[in-house]
Amino acid sequence: VNISPHVSDELLSAYVDGVVAGEEAVAAGTHIFSCADCSRRLELLRATRAAVQSLPVEALPRPIDLAFLGGDGAATNAERRGFFAWLGRRPPAWLAPVASAATVLALLVALAPGIHVTPGASTVGTGQRQISAGLGSGGVEPRGALASSAPGATSNQKNFEQGVAPLAAAPVPRPYQVSSQFPAAGGTTLSLAASPASARVSQSVQLTVTATGGDSDKNLSSRGLQLYARHGTAETALGGVSGSGETSTLRSHEQLTFNISWTAGGNSGSGSYTLIARLFLADGSVLEVQLAYTVG
């Protein structure tokens, strides 16, 4: 192959991509090696490609609306593959005597050492470590800012503030159930705190969700960290942090904290609520923590 007088732009571009083969590749490489002009052109072309590749990944303003998939696909997607997959399975033998998963959860919380339940506060659930193993440390203290229970979780703390809860999200049509069989999450924990511990209708409540990385980095799905309020069978999304860009990964022993102001009761009025935080991982699993909350 004759390269004369220089490597063409088209060949150089293909050469940068490594899609030139055989004699053509040898001829191009030989010429570039011996030609200062073409070496410089190659360098600039690589830099141009690197510039495009260096563009930061931006988070979606909101997730794609999957309503077009129809009822089954729109209501659930990642959850069905991970968190809800267990619903279709037979429960393990040790669960058999227990009436409901929620009861199991409450029992595990009550039995687990190191869990701090503030008197008068109604904590029904806690992080992955406690739920899956039943013997973890740490827990939920609904009265104030919550420090992570994970040891050494002090570096790279990220905080995300959101002043007003977007309550426009459609309620999830089927009630969530709590799994006691989370996929192994390598010590990743999730906690949820509300302040004050109970509220009047329309009172502003400060909610804090903290995800703490475990033994290894965990990639988050695009849904990231999300917060919900359940009242009866209706569940409303309160907001969250999209799992992309800066928050695409929960790093080992890192804390990801999300603060949101919730108007207690919203449009549903007084009653018993369940506040729910979910951390959606890229492998399809979901970590969940629940907090019973009374709006008077």
Place this chain on the structure above:
Amino acid sequence: MDDAELLELSRRGDGPSFGVLIERHQAALYNLALRILGDRQDALDALQDACVKAWRGVADQRGGAFRSWMSSIVARTCIDRIRARHPTDSLDDEEGRVIPLPDREPGPEVQALAHDRVRSIERGLKALSAEQRAIVLMRDLNGLSYEEIASGLGVPLGTVRSRLARARGRLQMELLRVDPGILEAQA
């Protein structure tokens, strides 16, 4: 479950499987749309349209990775949207009449990551035609192969090679004009 398995289920009409695929890749697809269109709301709308189109056509999807297939649909959807706004421009114009992209305020990610550099690269991309932008971004941002781009855009392989070279050349020229330091920093 990997993409290929989910795609096979999607072909048989399994909506939740398709939803998982969308969720898994929506960030990359959104960023492709964002860089072609230059506007966040436009990009989100285009991605939404592309997802609906893809779901309607997934039964006929034959082979290839989901992300590549979906990237092509997103790119075509974005080009169509630009065409709709500027109907007098010809897609076959190899030199590509430049359709101005709107300026936009940088998001927090951009602010955090060398704002000036990012804006300069965005300005460079704006100097390209919609199709040139699409082909550069499909290759360099989303990592599609020449074959995948050719299949996705419905053009011969040689055309991909020549158009990509022209687009890169034009982008390089623009970057050297607006901020030569960018290429030196990347080199």
